[in-house]
Amino acid sequence: MFGKLARAVKGLFCDTQSETPQGLTEEQIQTEFKKRYHHFKLLLTANKKALELMTEMEEALNGRRTFGMAFIRAHSTGVSVNVYKIIEHLNAIAPGRYAELYNRIKDIQRRIGECLASSCTLETAPDLVIPLDQAGRDQADLVGGKMAGLGEIVRRTGLPVPPGFAVTARAYHRLIEHNDLKDEIYRLLQTAGPDDQRNLLILSSQIRNKITEAELPSDVSKAILGAYETLCRTLGREASVSLRSSALGEDEAGQTFAGQFSSKLNVGPEDILQSYKEIIASKYSPQAMTYRLNRGIPDEDVAMCVGVMAMVDAVAGGVIYSRNPLDIRDDSIHIHSAFGLPKSVVDGSVGTDEFVFERERPPRLTARHIREKDQAFLCLPGEGVCRTETSGERALMPSITDEQALALAEATVTLEAMYGAPVDVEWAIDAAGSLAFLQCRELVQLPSQTGGGSDRVHGTPLLSGGVTASPGAGFGPVFVVRREADLLQFPRGAVLVAVEAPPRYASIIDRAAAIVTEKGGAAGHLANVAREFRVPSIMGLAGATHRLAPGTEVTVDADGRAVYPGRLEELLAEAEAQRQPAPERITPMHAILRRVMDQITPLSLIDPNAPEFAPENCKTLHDVTRFCHEKSVTEMFNFGQEFHFSKRAAKQLKYKGTAMKWWFINLDDGFVGEVPGKYVKLEEICSIPVGALWDGIIAIPWQGPPPVDGRGLMSIIVQASTNPHLEAASHSSFAERNYFMVSRNYMCLSSRFGFHFCTVETLVGDRPSENYVSFQFKGGAAEYSRRRRRAQFVGEILELQGFVVEVNEDASFARINGGPEDEMLRGLTVIGYMLMHTRQLDMIMHNEPLVQSYKQKILDDLVKVVGHPLHAPPPCPAPAAETTA
Numbered sequence: 001m002f003g004k005l006a007r008a009v010k011g012l013f014c015d016t017q018s019e020t021p022q023g024l025t026e027e028q029i030q031t032e033f034k035k036r037y038h039h040f041k042l043l044l045t046a047n048k049k050a051l052e053l054m055t056e057m058e059e060a061l062n063g064r065r066t067f068g069m070a071f072i073r074a075h076s077t078g079v080s081v082n083v084y085k086i087i088e089h090l091n092a093i094a095p096g097r098y099a100e101l102y103n104r105i106k107d108i109q110r111r112i113g114e115c116l117a118s119s120c121t122l123e124t125a126p127d128l129v130i131p132l133d134q135a136g137r138d139q140a141d142l143v144g145g146k147m148a149g150l151g152e153i154v155r156r157t158g159l160p161v162p163p164g165f166a167v168t169a170r171a172y173h174r175l176i177e178h179n180d181l182k183d184e185i186y187r188l189l190q191t192a193g194p195d196d197q198r199n200l201l202i203l204s205s206q207i208r209n210k211i212t213e214a215e216l217p218s219d220v221s222k223a224i225l226g227a228y229e230t231l232c233r234t235l236g237r238e239a240s241v242s243l244r245s246s247a248l249g250e251d252e253a254g255q256t257f258a259g260q261f262s263s264k265l266n267v268g269p270e271d272i273l274q275s276y277k278e279i280i281a282s283k284y285s286p287q288a289m290t291y292r293l294n295r296g297i298p299d300e301d302v303a304m305c306v307g308v309m310a311m312v313d314a315v316a317g318g319v320i321y322s323r324n325p326l327d328i329r330d331d332s333i334h335i336h337s338a339f340g341l342p343k344s345v346v347d348g349s350v351g352t353d354e355f356v357f358e359r360e361r362p363p364r365l366t367a368r369h370i371r372e373k374d375q376a377f378l379c380l381p382g383e384g385v386c387r388t389e390t391s392g393e394r395a396l397m398p399s400i401t402d403e404q405a406l407a408l409a410e411a412t413v414t415l416e417a418m419y420g421a422p423v424d425v426e427w428a429i430d431a432a433g434s435l436a437f438l439q440c441r442e443l444v445q446l447p448s449q450t451g452g453g454s455d456r457v458h459g460t461p462l463l464s465g466g467v468t469a470s471p472g473a474g475f476g477p478v479f480v481v482r483r484e485a486d487l488l489q490f491p492r493g494a495v496l497v498a499v500e501a502p503p504r505y506a507s508i509i510d511r512a513a514a515i516v517t518e519k520g521g522a523a524g525h526l527a528n529v530a531r532e533f534r535v536p537s538i539m540g541l542a543g544a545t546h547r548l549a550p551g552t553e554v555t556v557d558a559d560g561r562a563v564y565p566g567r568l569e570e571l572l573a574e575a576e577a578q579r580q581p582a583p584e585r586i587t588p589m590h591a592i593l594r595r596v597m598d599q600i601t602p603l604s605l606i607d608p609n610a611p612e613f614a615p616e617n618c619k620t621l622h623d624v625t626r627f628c629h630e631k632s633v634t635e636m637f638n639f640g641q642e643f644h645f646s647k648r649a650a651k652q653l654k655y656k657g658t659a660m661k662w663w664f665i666n667l668d669d670g671f672v673g674e675v676p677g678k679y680v681k682l683e684e685i686c687s688i689p690v691g692a693l694w695d696g697i698i699a700i701p702w703q704g705p706p707p708v709d710g711r712g713l714m715s716i717i718v719q720a721s722t723n724p725h726l727e728a729a730s731h732s733s734f735a736e737r738n739y740f741m742v743s744r745n746y747m748c749l750s751s752r753f754g755f756h757f758c759t760v761e762t763l764v765g766d767r768p769s770e771n772y773v774s775f776q777f778k779g780g781a782a783e784y785s786r787r788r789r790r791a792q793f794v795g796e797i798l799e800l801q802g803f804v805v806e807v808n809e810d811a812s813f814a815r816i817n818g819g820p821e822d823e824m825l826r827g828l829t830v831i832g833y834m835l836m837h838t839r840q841l842d843m844i845m846h847n848e849p850l851v852q853s854y855k856q857k858i859l860d861d862l863v864k865v866v867g868h869p870l871h872a873p874p875p876c877p878a879p880a881a882e883t884t885a
Contacts, residue, residue: 062531069141080108142305153440261279320425322443365405423442467561470531475513477495528603700864830862
C-alpha cells in the first residue's frame with residue numbers, strides 16, 4: 001500500500017508542461033479539488049444530521065414519550081433525504097465509482113415505504129371528536145400528544161382527570177380546507193425567518209386573524225357542541241370548561257412546544273367555538289413559529305388538536321417533578337404549589353411552596369419550603385379568570401396540607417411507573433379537596449452540576465462526565481482496547497474502555513456489559529448500535545483509558561454519566577427494570593416505528609478492510625452512511641493519485657527571510673489572498689491546521705541524529721547498497737521537499753526525510769464530529785527489525801498523546817477522530833514535533849537503554865510543547881533477537 005502511495009505522491013509533484021496527464025491545467029485541477037472539498041464538507045454535515053435523526057428515533061422507541069405517525073414519517077423522510085445527499089456528495093467526490101449506492105437506497109426506501117403504507121389506516125379515522133376516556137397513546141396522531149397522555153392516565157391508572165373530549169386533527173384540517181387557508185398560509189410563511197422578528201410579528205397577526213375570523217364548518221361545530229352536551233349530561237349540570245392545545249408533536253419525543261400555544265380557562269358554552277378557533281390560531285403565535293423554524297419542523301406536520309375538559313375551580317394547584325430536573329441522579333419528588341389555579345405556578349408569576357419527598361413506601365417528606373404567595377388566579381363566578389391579591393398572614397400560609405402533598409407524591413409514583421420515565425405533572429385541588437390531573441409529560445432533566453452521579457445515592461464515582469450515548473447500567477471488569485488486535489481478546493461480560501468509538505467495535509457489542517470511551521457522542525455509529533443492543537454507554541468521558549485500570553470491576557451508570565467501583569446492585573436492578581418495557585406500553589406506533597427502523601438503523605458493515613465492505617452489501621441506511629463516510633475520507637486522501645500538480649503550482653515557504661524546504665499548494669482558501677512570485681510567507685498562510693503543525697515543528701530545535709553504533713551504521717549501509725527499492729533523500733526528485741495541499745480547514749502533507757516517508761491529513765473546523773487528524777509513517781534504511789521497532793516507538797508515544805494507533809510491520813498509523821478544534825490542534829502540534837525529532841532513530845533501535853533515553857526526552861519535550869503533563873509511558877518491548885541469513 002505504501003509503495004502505491006509513494007508512487008502516487010511522487011507523481012503528484014512531477015514536472016509537467018501546461019497540462020497534466022489528464023489533460024487538465026493546474027487551474028482546472030485546483031477548481032476540481034475545490035468542488036470535491038466542498039462536497040466532502042457537505043457530506044459530513046449530512047452524515048451528522050442523518051445520525052442525529054436515527055438517534056432521536058432510537059430514543060423514541062426505547063423511551064416512553066408519546067409519538068405518532070407524523071414523527072415516524074418526518075424522521076424516516078429526514079434520514080432518507082440526508083442519506084441520499086451523502087450518496088450524491090460521495091459520487092461528486094469520486095465520479096462514477098459508487099453508482100450502485102443509488103440502487104441500494106432505492107431498495108431501502110421502497111421497504112420503508114411499504115412499512116409506512118401498512119399503517120395508513122391509523123391516520124384515516126373520520127372522527128371529529130373523541131371522548132377523553134377513549135383516547136390514548138395509540139391515537140396521538142388523532143388527538144395530539146397532550147390529550148393522548150391524559151387519555152392514557154384515565155385508561156391505565158384510574159387517577160382523577162377532569163372529564164372531557166378531544167377535538168381531533170380531522171376537525172383542524174376541515175377548518176383549514178373549508179376556508180381555503182392552506183395556500184394562503186403557505187404563501188405568507190415563505191417570507192418568514194426566525195431572525196426577522198418584525199416580519200414574524202406581522203405574519204403572525206395576519207395568519208391568526210384569518211383563522212379566528214374563519215367560518216367553522218357545520219359538521220365541526222355540531223360535533224363540538226354535541227360532545228359538550230354529552231359532557232354536561234355526565235356531570236348533571238351545565239359546566240364551564242377549559243380548552244387546551246394538543247398539537248401533533250406537542251409533548252412528543254424531542255419537542256415539547258412548552259408554552260408555545262394558548263389555553264382558555266373557565267369558558268362558557270356560548271364561547272366554546274370561538275375559543276376553539278383562537279387556540280387553533282395560536283399555532284401561529286410568534287413564539288410557536290420561531291420554535292418550528294429553529295427546530296426545522298414543517299408547518300404541515302403540526303395539526304392543532306384541542307382538549308375540552310370540565311373546569312376545575314381550584315383553590316390550589318401547581319406542578320410536580322417526579323425527579324429533580326436539575327440533577328439526573330436525584331430521584332426525590334418535588335411538588336410546587338400556590339393558591340388558586342396552577343396558572344400562576346406555570347407562568348412563574350408568584351413564589352411557590354415546595355414539598356420534597358424521598359422515594360420510599362410511602363414517600364417520606366424531607367423538606368418543606370413555604371414562600372410568600374402575594375397573588376392568585378381564581379375562576380370568576382360566571383366565566384373567565386381573574387388575578388387577586390393575597391395579603392397578610394394568608395400569603396405565608398401553606399397552599400396545601402402535608403396530607404395533600406403526600407397524596408400527590410403517591411400519585412406521581414404511579415404516573416412515573418405508567419410512563420416508565422420521570423414525569424412533569426400539572427395538577428389542581430378544588431374546594432372539596434378533590435384532586436385532578438391536568439397534564440402529564442416526560443420530564444426533561446439536566447445533568448448534575450458535578451458531572452456525574454449523586455454521592456448521596458451511589459457513593460463517590462471513579463470517573464464522571466461525558467454524555468449518555470445509550471441508557472442503562474452495566475457491571476463488569478474493565479478491558480481497555482487500544483489497538484484493533486485487542487478486540488480478539490475481549491472477554492464476554494467486560495466493560496469496553498477505549499479512546500475512540502469507531503464502528504468496528506460493534507463486532508464485540510454482544511459481549512460487552514457496557515462501553516466507555518473518551519471520544520464520540522450520542523449520534524455516532526457505535527452509539528446507535530449500542531442503543532440497538534441496549535448496551536449502556538458513556539462517550540466523551542475524558543481520561544477513561546488512564547483512570548480506569550484494566551481488570552478493575554466497575555458499575556457503569558450511563559444515565560448518571562458516572563463509573564463506580566464494584567457492583568452496585570440497587571442501580572443495576574433499577575436500570576434492568578427500566579430496560580424491560582411494560583407490555584401495555586407497546587402501542588401500534590411502537591410496532592410501526594420498529595419495522596421502519598429495521599430498515600434504517602442496524603449496522604452490518606463494520607470492518608472497512610473486509611471484502612464484504614461494498615455498496616452491494618449495504619442493507620440499511622445506517623450501512624450506507626457508514627460506507628460513504630469511510631470512502632469519502634479515503635477518496636479525499638487519494639486525490640493525488642488521480643490528478644497531478646506541477647511543482648510550479650507550489651509556493652516555497654520563506655520563514656524569517658530564509659527559504660525553507662516546505663512547498664504549499666493552495667487548494668481553496670488556504671492563503672490570505674493572491675500571493676505573487678514563487679515564495680509564500682507564513683503570515684500569508686491562513687490554514688488553521690498548518691499553524692498548529694508548524695508550532696510543533698519549530699517548538700524545540702532538532703539536535704541532530706543520535707550517535708550511531710557500529711551495528712546500526714552497518715545495517716544502514718548494507719540496506720542502502722543491496723535494497724533497490726530504497727531511495728535516498730538526496731537523490732529523490734522531491735528529496736528535500738515537503739509538500740502541503742491546504743485550505744483554511746484542510747491540510748494534506750506529503751513529507752520525505754531521508755529514507756522515511758510520512759503523510760499527515762486533517763480537517764479542523766467548528767464541528768467536532770467532523771474533525772480528524774490522520775498520520776502515517778513508514779520507512780527507514782535499517783534492516784526490517786529496526787524499522788519495525790521504530791514504528792512501535794513512534795506509535796507508543798503518539799498513543800500516550802491521545803491518538804488511536806495501529807502498527808503494521810514497519811509502518812505506524814495514528815489518528816484522532818472527532819473532537820473540538822483545540823484538541824485537533826494539539827494533536828497536530830504533537831505530530832509537528834514528531835516529524836522533526838524522530839528522524840534517523842532506526843539506527844539505534846537495538847540499543848534499549850538509548851531507546852528509552854530518547855523516548856523519555858521526547859515525552860519531556862512534549863510536556864513543554866503541549867503545555868500539560870502526560871501519563872507515565874509503558875516500557876518499550878524488548879527488541880527481537882537478531883538473526884543472520
